[in-house]
Amino acid sequence: xxxxxxxxxxxxxxxxxxxxxxxxxxxxxxxxxxxxxxxxxxxxxxxxxxxxxxxxxxxxxxxxxxxxxxxxxxxxxxxxxxxxxxxxxxxxxxxxxxxxxxxxxxxxxxxxxxxxxxxxxxxxxxxxxxxxxxxxxxxxxxxxxxxxxxxxxxxxxxxxxxxxxxxxxxxxxxxxxxxxxxxxxxxxxxxxxxxxxxxxxxxxxxxxxxxxxxxxxxxxxxxxxxxxxxxxxxxxxxxxxxxxxxxxxxxxxxxxxxxxxxxxxxxxxxxxxxxxxxxxxxxxxxxxxxxxxxxxxxxxxxxxxxxxxxxxxxxxxxxxxxxxxxxxxxxxxxx
Amino acid sequence: xxxxxxxxxxxxxxxxxxxxxxxxxxxxxxxxxxxxxxxxxxxxxxxxxxxxxxxxxxxxxxxxxxxxxxxxxxxxxxxxxxxxxxxxxxxxxxxxxxxxxxxxxxxxxxxxxxxxxxxxxxxxxxxxxxxxxxxxxxxxxxxxxxxxxxxxxxxxxxxxxxxxxxxxxxxxxxxxxxxxxxxxxxxxxxxxxxxxxxxxxxxxxxxxxxxxxxxxxxxxxxxxxxxxxxxxxxxxxxxxxxxxxxxxxxxxxxxxxxxxxxxxxxxxxxxxxxxxxxxxxxxxxxxxxxxxxxxxxxxxxx
Numbered sequence: 001x002x003x004x005x006x007x008x009x010x011x012x013x014x015x016x017x018x019x020x021x022x023x024x025x026x027x028x029x030x031x032x033x034x035x036x037x038x039x040x041x042x043x044x045x046x047x048x049x050x051x052x053x054x055x056x057x058x059x060x061x062x063x064x065x066x067x068x069x070x071x072x073x074x075x076x077x078x079x080x081x082x083x084x085x086x087x088x089x090x091x092x093x094x095x096x097x098x099x100x101x102x103x104x105x106x107x108x109x110x111x112x113x114x115x116x117x118x119x120x121x122x123x124x125x126x127x128x129x130x131x132x133x134x135x136x137x138x139x140x141x142x143x144x145x146x147x148x149x150x151x152x153x154x155x156x157x158x159x160x161x162x163x164x165x166x167x168x169x170x171x172x173x174x175x176x177x178x179x180x181x182x183x184x185x186x187x188x189x190x191x192x193x194x195x196x197x198x199x200x201x202x203x204x205x206x207x208x209x210x211x212x213x214x215x216x217x218x219x220x221x222x223x224x225x226x227x228x229x230x231x232x233x234x235x236x237x238x239x240x241x242x243x244x245x246x247x248x249x250x251x252x253x254x255x256x257x258x259x260x261x262x263x264x265x266x267x268x269x270x271x272x273x274x275x276x277x278x279x280x281x282x283x284x285x286x287x288x289x290x291x292x293x294x295x296x297x298x299x300x301x302x303x304x305x306x307x308x309x310x311x312x313x314x315x316x317x318x319x320x321x322x323x324x325x326x327x328x329x330x331x332x333x334x335x
Numbered sequence: 336x337x338x339x340x341x342x343x344x345x346x347x348x349x350x351x352x353x354x355x356x357x358x359x360x361x362x363x364x365x366x367x368x369x370x371x372x373x374x375x376x377x378x379x380x381x382x383x384x385x386x387x388x389x390x391x392x393x394x395x396x397x398x399x400x401x402x403x404x405x406x407x408x409x410x411x412x413x414x415x416x417x418x419x420x421x422x423x424x425x426x427x428x429x430x431x432x433x434x435x436x437x438x439x440x441x442x443x444x445x446x447x448x449x450x451x452x453x454x455x456x457x458x459x460x461x462x463x464x465x466x467x468x469x470x471x472x473x474x475x476x477x478x479x480x481x482x483x484x485x486x487x488x489x490x491x492x493x494x495x496x497x498x499x500x501x502x503x504x505x506x507x508x509x510x511x512x513x514x515x516x517x518x519x520x521x522x523x524x525x526x527x528x529x530x531x532x533x534x535x536x537x538x539x540x541x542x543x544x545x546x547x548x549x550x551x552x553x554x555x556x557x558x559x560x561x562x563x564x565x566x567x568x569x570x571x572x573x574x575x576x577x578x579x580x581x582x583x584x585x586x587x588x589x590x591x592x593x594x595x596x597x598x599x600x601x602x603x604x605x606x607x608x609x610x611x612x613x614x615x616x617x618x619x620x621x622x623x624x625x626x627x628x629x630x631x632x633x634x635x636x637x
Contacts, residue, residue, distance in 0.1 A: 018476030026492055138367075138624070142616040144568055146575045147591055147609025150598050154606075158599045273483035277572055291484065292576060295491045303488060311479045 001326070008322055012315060019315070023308040024069050027300050028062065056301075078305035083297050088305035092287065097180025098168060099286035102278070103271045105202060106209035111264060114214045118221025119256075122229060123248055133218065140215035145274055149208040149281040156204060163200050166283035170197040209278045213267040220263040224256040231255075258329050265321025269314050361629035368625020374618035382434040389428035390416070393585045397423040402601045418603040420594065426603065429585035430611050436586040437567050437615055440501055444566035445559050447505035452512020453555065457543045459513065460520030471517070474510035482507040483569055490578045497580040500573045501566075508562045515558055519551030553630040560623035564616040571612050587612045 035052045036044065044052075052058075056079075057065050072079070078088040117137075121130040156163045164170065168182045175189035183202070186194035228234065229252055237247045275288035283289065287306065294302035363369055381388060391397075403419040404411040411418060417427040459470040477485065482504075489503035490496075523529060524547060532546045573579035574588025582593055587608040594604035 014472045015475040015479055018472060019479050022476060022480075026488060135367075138620055139613070139617060142564065142568075142613060142620050144571055144575075144588070144591075144609055144612045144616070146572060146588075147605070147612065150591070150595065150605050151609065154598055154602050158602075269481045273481035276481075276483055276487065277575070280576065292487070295487060296577075303491070307480065307484070307488060310481065310484060314481065315479050 004326055005323060008319060012319060016312070016315065019308065019311045020070060020073065021066070023304050023311070024066050026307070027304065028065075073308070078308065079301035081294075081299055081302045083294075083299045083302070088302050089309075091290070091302065092305060092309050094180075095286050095290050098182070098284060099272075099275050099279070099288060101181045101183065102202070102205055102209060102284060102286060103268075103275060105206040106271060106274075107213060107264065107267060109206055109210040110214035110217050110267070114217030115221050115260065118218045118260075119225055119248070119253065121218070121222045122225030122256075125226065130222075134222065137215040137218045140211045141219070143211055143215075145208050145211055146277040146281055148211060149204070149278060152204050152207065153281070163204050164197075168198065168201050168285060169194065170201075173197060205278050205282045205284055208281070209271060209274045212270055212274060213264075216267065216270070217260065217263060221256065221260050224259045225252060228252045228256040258325070261328065262321055262325055265317060265324070268317040272310055272314065358629050362625050365625040365628055367621040368628075371618040371621025371623075371625065374614065375622060378434055378615060378618065379438060381431055382438050385431050385435055389425075389431040391425035391428040393424070393429045393432040394583045395424060395428075397425075399423070402597065402604070404601070405603050408603075417607050418601070420590075420604050421597055421601075424583075426607055429590060430587070430607060433585045433587045433590065433608070433611065434615070436497070436580060436584065437570075437612070440497070440504075440570045441563040441566045441619075443501050444505045444508065444570070445563050447502070448509040448562060448566075449512055449555065449559055451505070452509045452514075453516050453548070455509070456513040456516025457520055457548065460517040461524065461539070461543050461547070463521075467517070470513070474513050477507060477510045480507075482565075483572055486569055486573060487576065487578060490573060495578045495581060497570075497584065497586065500570055500579040504566050504569045504573075507569075508565060511558055511562065512555060515554050516548075516551060519554060520547055523547050523550055557623060557627045557630060560619060560626055564619040564623070567612065567616055567619075 035049055035056065035058060057068060060068075076089060078092070080086065081088055081091060084091065117133050121133045124130055153165055157165045169186060173186065173189070173191055173194045175185060175191060175194070178185050178188055182198040183195065186198040229248075234247060234252055237251045238244070242251075272288070275286060276292055277288070278284065279286045279288035280292055287310065291303065291306045291310075293299075294306060397415075397419065400415060400419045400423045402421055403415050403423075405418045406413045406416050408418075415425050415427070417425075417430070419425055420429075455470055455474075459467040485507050486500070486503040489506065490499050493499035493502065520543075529542065529546055533542060537546060570579050571586070571588030571591070574586050575592045577592055580586035580589045582589055590608040591605065594601075594608065598605045
């Protein structure tokens with residue numbers, strides 16, 4: 001098992017180096033001067049130009065810049081934001097919990113609805129439930145989620161007035177950040193209604209972000225389940241007189257879950273892409289919105305750092321999924 | 336099964352017709368797929384006949400008709416069936432012209448990604464060794480980034496606009512094709528028919544493109560359909576974020592971006608462009624599901 005883990009880790013090294021090259025290189029492959037590009041249409045004074053050139057190290061040869069970039073990276077230094085002047089890493093870490101909270105709620109919602117729906121659809125193959133749920137899943141899978149978010153805002157915030165339109169919590173509440181997770185912090189604060197407000201702010205973004213993973217998980221669960229239900233051991237279990245419920249719930253589900261776990265893990269990339277749109281629509285102060293804002297502000301150190309961190313997180317989660325897969329499916333370990 | 340495509344590079348005409356008939360038999364059993372096919376055909380016709388169908392010019396601004404609601408709502412008129420936007424443009428006409436952009440985006444992106452992915456995957460799978468290792472690690476790097484994020488950054492670097500958006504999306508979708516092609520080539524390249532062809536003196540290029548490739552097409556076609564809808568969604572998302580097609584282009588995502596500030600005042604400005612995206616993507620995905628079922632021999636037997 002240790003060899004398996006080490007092998008997987010080793011396999012990631014070249015990919016990670018590639019990721020750093022992409023993050024490092026994207027400003028530098030541009031035709032033209034990166035500093036002028038950052039300045040944009042506003043222009044820049046010659047002194048400020050020199051200062052930026054030096055500060056960003058552009059007066060050095062590219063390979064040297066890259067090595068220094070790597071060196072700083074291993075010390076946890078992702079550079080400074082051009083706009084806020086604070087370290088990119090600390091900005092990222094401040095905003096990260098907001099995205100994690102949203103993403104966790106979304107994946108939880110997607111799993112809790114998606115797996116039972118998929119199992120039921122497979123067991124009752126061809127029934128109206130199967131057709132309706134799989135039709136809905138395909139619609140969810142085809143959904144432009146930015147539009148879906150706007151529709152929900154029109155309905156629930158505009159017409160019904162049930163939920164707030166943006167942010168993580170009402171401005172009436174103010175309390176110190178402990179965990180960075182609003183649901184927990186609002187409970188810890190002990191203020192009346194704070195938790196309710198946090199939940200109300202979280203509902204619509206969670207639904208929007210969960211839509212595509214939910215559709216994917218439901219479809220994947222159904223097809224994995226169908227495959228397993230056709231296997232001989234299921235027929236055997238059935239033949240020896242076990243109740244159907246037990247066959248489905250224990251014999252079939254356990255094996256059907258193997259590909260589903262992988263699918264859930266692979267949704268992390270989908271979630272990060274979805275977070276960009278969801279957070280923009282709901283003004284959710286997380287990584288997705290920060291990346292979009294940084295891109296528009298031409299804050300390239302922030303974009304660079306963000307790209308790197310997001311890719312690292314996606315890779316780490318995929319690694320964990322790979323390892324989990326080896327754990328629940330011992331056959332794969334020896335391949 | 337009657338047709339075994341492995342037997343020869345070029346099946347005789349009769350076999351080919353039989354294969355097509357068999358394919359259509361399985362495809363047409365899937366009701367959703369057939370509906371998706373018809374909707375897609377209708378969309379293509381709408382896109383082609385846009386100037387004939389659209390009641391107004393897509394960028395014509397009617398100064399006397401700002402934010403007119405659809406005809407069935409109070410204040411609406413049949414002059415603007417689906418209402419007008421904030422600067423008095425007919426939404427129905429813009430949607431009709433927008434179908435051209437979506438289908439164009441999908442076709443261009445899938446063509447670039449497909450051709451690029453096939454060539455890269457063929458090279459990796461056929462040559463193996465370090466060529467394969469390097470190529471696949473590069474693909475891994477692209478896949479390590481969430482596709483929309485990478486496309487967004489690429490477009491920010493290349494400059495906002497439809498062309499750059501399409502290039503960026505093609506680039507992030509391409510590794511899927513490369514991986515599929517590579518896997519298929521690896522599975523096929525030691526089969527008897529390939530070795531036979533090699534012994535008969537076929538060159539590398541012929542082996543790659545005429546002998547092996549035709550037998551790897553099924554998964555690529557399915558992936559192509561899925562990528563078509565992904566391309567439309569991603570392009571619309573980029574347009575929505577202000578990084579894709581630029582106003583006044585009647586691209587659906589760009590229309591949504593322009594409509595955002597009116598969501599609580601004029602629901603129709605927001606609802607219809609998104610609905611158009613959803614219907615298009617849904618139709619193509621339905622078709623993709625049908626294609627997968629019809630082309631996957633594993634499912635056929637069951």
